[in-house]
Amino acid sequence: MSNPVYFLTLWKSYYTKGFFNLGVEVDNEICAEQRADVILHLEGAAPITAKLNRTANNNQTPRIRGGAVLRDWFASNFTMYDVVAVEILSGTELRLARLESD
Numbered sequence: 001m002s003n004p005v006y007f008l009t010l011w012k013s014y015y016t017k018g019f020f021n022l023g024v025e026v027d028n029e030i031c032a033e034q035r036a037d038v039i040l041h042l043e044g045a046a047p048i049t050a051k052l053n054r055t056a057n058n059n060q061t062p063r064i065r066g067g068a069v070l071r072d073w074f075a076s077n078f079t080m081y082d083v084v085a086v087e088i089l090s091g092t093e094l095r096l097a098r099l100e101s102d
Helices: 012-017 024-029 067-077
Strands: 005-009 019-021 035-042 048-053 063-065 083-090 093-098
Touching: 012 019, 012 067, 024 083, 035 067, 048 067
Parallel strands: 035 093
Antiparallel strands: 005 083, 019 063, 035 048, 048 063, 083 093
């Protein structure tokens, strides 16, 4: 069985500030705690520890803050409005990568 994947568009705020929100379609796959540490496996880079926050969004969906490291990884590997594949490995572990080409 494969892991769920969320397709994240790098809107300006995500791209420039080093965070992203996950949508309701994967909400039940992510840790239900209001705040928690999350491991991000960034393609081609060392894993980082990010912060999950469910109080940042009115609908309680998770916001993941990776800070400057995530922001710099986005800038080195993508352009604004690219789509990133966010594979949900577990409730507290995500893999971010380029979309596979057909």
